[in-house]
Amino acid sequence: MNKDAHIVTSFDNDLKTVETLVLEMAGLVEAQVNDCVTCLLKQDLELVESIRASDKRVDQLETEIGDMAIRILVQRQPMAQDLRAVVVALKMVSNLERIGDYAKNVAKRASVVTELTPLGSSNETISRMSEIVQDMIRGVVDSYVARDKDMADHWRHKDEDVDLIHNTLFRELLTYMMENPRNITSCMHLLFIAKNFERMGDHTTNIAEQVHYMVSGALPDDDRAKSDLTSSITVDLDE
Amino acid sequence: MLNNSVESEKKMAEVETALNSDGPIIQAKDVSVFYGEKQALFDVNLDFEKNQVTSLIGPSGCGKSTFLRCINRMNDLVDIARVKGEIIIANQDIYAKDVDVVALRAHVGMVFQKPNPFPKSIYDNVAYGPRIHKTVSTKDEMDYVVERSLKRAGLWDEVSDRLDQPGNGLSGGQQQRLCIARAIAIEPQVVLMDEPCSALDPIATAVVEELIDELRERFTIIIVTHSMQQAARVSQKTAFFHLGNLVEHGDTDQIFTNPQDDRTENYITGRIG
Numbered sequence: 222m223n224k225d226a227h228i229v230t231s232f233d234n235d236l237k238t239v240e241t242l243v244l245e246m247a248g249l250v251e252a253q254v255n256d257c258v259t260c261l262l263k264q265d266l267e268l269v270e271s272i273r274a275s276d277k278r279v280d281q282l283e284t285e286i287g288d289m290a291i292r293i294l295v296q297r298q299p300m301a302q303d304l305r306a307v308v309v310a311l312k313m314v315s316n317l318e319r320i321g322d323y324a325k326n327v328a329k330r331a332s333v334v335t336e337l338t339p340l341g342s343s344n345e346t347i348s349r350m351s352e353i354v355q356d357m358i359r360g361v362v363d364s365y366v367a368r369d370k371d372m373a374d375h376w377r378h379k380d381e382d383v384d385l386i387h388n389t390l391f392r393e394l395l396t397y398m399m400e401n402p403r404n405i406t407s408c409m410h411l412l413f414i415a416k417n418f419e420r421m422g423d424h425t426t427n428i429a430e431q432v433h434y435m436v437s438g439a440l441p442d443d444d445r446a447k448s449d450l451t452s453s454i455t456v457d458l459d460e
Numbered sequence: 461m462l463n464n465s466v467e468s469e470k471k472m473a474e475v476e477t478a479l480n481s482d483g484p485i486i487q488a489k490d491v492s493v494f495y496g497e498k499q500a501l502f503d504v505n506l507d508f509e510k511n512q513v514t515s516l517i518g519p520s521g522c523g524k525s526t527f528l529r530c531i532n533r534m535n536d537l538v539d540i541a542r543v544k545g546e547i548i549i550a551n552q553d554i555y556a557k558d559v560d561v562v563a564l565r566a567h568v569g570m571v572f573q574k575p576n577p578f579p580k581s582i583y584d585n586v587a588y589g590p591r592i593h594k595t596v597s598t599k600d601e602m603d604y605v606v607e608r609s610l611k612r613a614g615l616w617d618e619v620s621d622r623l624d625q626p627g628n629g630l631s632g633g634q635q636q637r638l639c640i641a642r643a644i645a646i647e648p649q650v651v652l653m654d655e656p657c658s659a660l661d662p663i664a665t666a667v668v669e670e671l672i673d674e675l676r677e678r679f680t681i682i683i684v685t686h687s688m689q690q691a692a693r694v695s696q697k698t699a700f701f702h703l704g705n706l707v708e709h710g711d712t713d714q715i716f717t718n719p720q721d722d723r724t725e726n727y728i729t730g731r732i733g
Contacts, residue, residue, distance in 0.1 A: 223722055225731040232730065298689055300716050300728040438718025 222302055222368045222436055235293050236303065239286060239310050240366075243317075246282040247362045249275050250317045253324035254358065254421065258351040260331035261414065262344055269328045279321045283314045302435075309435040313365070316424040316431075320358070323417040323424075330410045337407040340397050343390060347411070350386045350418045353379060357425045361432060370436040377429035377445060383422035384448035390415045395456040419449060485510045485649065485680050486531065491545035493526050493535065500526045503545070504706045506699060508650075513672060513681040515691035515712065518701035519727060524684050527701065528652050531682065532568035533561050549650070566593045569643035573655040575635030577627030577642070582619050585627040585638055586610060589646040605645055612678075613641035614671050633664025640671065644679065651675065653683040657690065669694050688728055692716045700724045 227233050253275055256268045290307050293299060299307055357376050364372035394408045394415075426445065433441045484507035493501035501523040508514055516524040526535070533554060535541040546553045554564055566589070577585050586606045590596045596605055606623070610616040615637040619630070627638050636656060643651055653672075657665040672681060672694045685691050691698055692712060699709040700723070708721045719725045726732070 223725050223729075223731065225726060228730050228732055297730075300688060300692075300730075301719050301725050303729045304717060 229297075232293075232297050232303075235289070235297070236306060239289050239293070239307065242282055242286045242289065243310050243313055244362065244366065246279055246286065246314060246317050247358070247365075249279050249282070250321045250324070251355065251358050251362070253279070253321050253328075254351065254355050257324040257327040257331070258348060260328045261334060262348055264331070264335040266332055266335070269332065272325055272328045276321055276325050279318060283318045286310060286314045302438075305435045305438065309431045312431050313428050316427050320421045320424050323421050327414050327417050330414055334407060334410050334414070337410075340404060340407055340411070341393065343393065343397075343411050346386060346390050346393070347415060347418065350383055350390070350415065353382050353386070354418050354421045354425065357383075357422060357429075361425055361429045364429070365432045365435075368432075368436050370433045373429040373432035373436070374441060377426050377433070377441065380422045380426045381446045381448045383419055384450075387415055387419040388448065388450050388454065391451045391454055392456060395454070399456065419451075482510075484508055485550060486682075487546075487548040488527070488530070489546040489548065491527065491530055491543065491547060493523070493530060494542040494544070495538070496540040500704055501530075502704045506706060506709055508680060508682060509697070510680050511676055511678075512697055513676050513683060513695040514697040514699060515695035516682065516684045516699050516701060517686075517688065517691050517727075518707075520686075522701040523704040524699075524701045525654055527706075528654055528682060528684050531650065531652055532565050532570055534570070536561065562593075566595075566646050567648050568650045568652060569646065569648035570652040571636070571639050571643050571654070571656050574659050575632060575639050577630070577635050577638050579626065579628060581624045582610075582627050582630070582638060583623040586641050586645045589642060593646050595646055609641040609645040610638075612644060612675065613637045614667060614674075615641055631664070633660050633667060636660060636664065636668060637671065640668070640675075644675065648679065650680045650682065653681065655684055655686060658686065665690070688716070700727065702727070 253272050256272050259265050260268045260272070290311050293307050297303070357379050360376035360379075361373060364370070364376065391412065394412050397404045398408045430440055433439075486508040488504055488506045491501060491504040492499060504523075504527055506527075516528060518524045529535050530543055530547055531549075531554075535543055543555060545555075547555060549564075549567065552559070569589075578588060580588070583606055586609050587602055590602060590605050596602050607616060607620075610619065615634060618634060619625075619638075628635065630638060636659075640651075640656075657668050660668065669690065672683070675681060683691075683694065695712045697709065698712045698715040700707045700715065700719070700721070702723050708715065708719060708724045710720075715724065716728060719728065
């Protein structure tokens with residue numbers, strides 16, 4: 222991408238400010254995802270409050286970036302890469318905000334789940350899932366800063382791993398529920414938690430696609446492997 | 461003399477037929493323009509499709525107006541200007557020796573940056589072209605042509621009760637629409653516009669832009685503009701000129717969201733290239 226300065230320096234400053242705010246937001250969301258896993262696995266319930274507080278700031282940043290982007294559209298009427306950068310910032314913040322919401326939801330469920338008995342290896346599986354999601358968020362944000370579409374593509378494809386783990390966990394939890402109805406409460410919460418991470422992966426994938434678009438002017442043209450099969454998974458009790 | 465006019469009518473008929481066929485209506489092939497020793501335009505190759513609006517954009521002195529003026533041979537009026545290459549309108553090279561420039565300009569009308577109505581009545585301004593090109597013969601016919609042209613230019617409702625008033629008594633925006641009415645009165649195939657809105661306020665500009673969109677159904681329009689937003693709004697194709705070269709030409713959407721050449725990117729994003 223062209224990194225020459227604009228004739229109007231304040232335009233450069235505006236775009237830089239948007240980028241800085243997006244990075245601040247991404248940093249907070251990344252921390253939320255990390256914290257929600259700690260809540261869940263280490264039973265650290267104090268973190269729930271801190272996630273809630275940081276969620277307020279995330280929402281605030283979403284509004285702030287939106288206002289800033291609209292101001293740039295009105296004042297500068299950006300074209301080409303500048304236009305793409307502004308539009309992508311707008312879309313990125315919606316995706317980041319959703320990821321933050323999912324993290325908050327995981328943290329809320331943590332307080333219920335910690336009171337229940339852990340089931341098999343489900344905690345480890347969720348932990349593995351969350352690690353991939355966190356790596357993806359970090360990688361995609363790095364690709365945004367570096368304006369690197371290949372790096373964005375690389376992390377976009379990682380979502381397949383998240384989907385595969387989600388499938389396995391879904392099946393496992395179904396089995397636990399069938400074995401003993403007393404497991405249903407924890408299983409339901411764990412299922413929602415797993416689903417939350419799966420959705421976080423999807424939103425991160427969206428961001429990766431937006432970074433690709435911002436850099437190249439076109440969306441990635443290959444079909445990403447879709448591996449989320451949970452909508453058709455059944456488990457037979459008599460198996 | 462008689463022979464000449466038969467010949468010229470035959471030629472006009474040929475041009476009409478060609479104009480109604482498919483394919484690009486204007487083809488510029490290796491067009492270079494020199495002002496004395498100085499070359500202002502370098503080997504421009506560009507096709508224009510029928511019923512499309514094409515914007516020519518670029519910094520001052522990039523050659524876009526020079527190129528526009530080649531299309532109806534306005535550069536003939538500049539003594540030191542010399543044009544090389546071919547501009548083919550409806551299968552005919554307009555720089556060929558036997559081309560009648562007056563007939564050419566009946567097919568290729570032009571609207572200028574500053575509204576320039578003749579110091580005549582509104583009616584006579586519009587009737588001027590049909591009169592000199594003898595495209596109408598009776599008064600009734602002329603009334604009809606004047607009314608139709610003013611209606612197409614979106615001016616009729618504002619002036620129908622004062623057609624005998626001087627054209628330069630109108631407001632700037634109205635004068636520009638009068639000039640457009642004058643240009644289209646002779647039913648040209650192509651309308652060239654050289655920064656038609658740069659002297660107009662935003663409302664008059666919006667009216668002219670709306671008009672351009674309507675005129676597209678009937679005419680092929682080529683517009684030179686310094687407003688990128690205007691180019692993005694009114695045109696389907698955009699061509700970017702820089703230092704006398706055609707740098708990039710393509711769909712307007714693509715040029716403004718994802719230009720391929722760094723010079724285009726620098727220009728439209730306001731960067732120091």
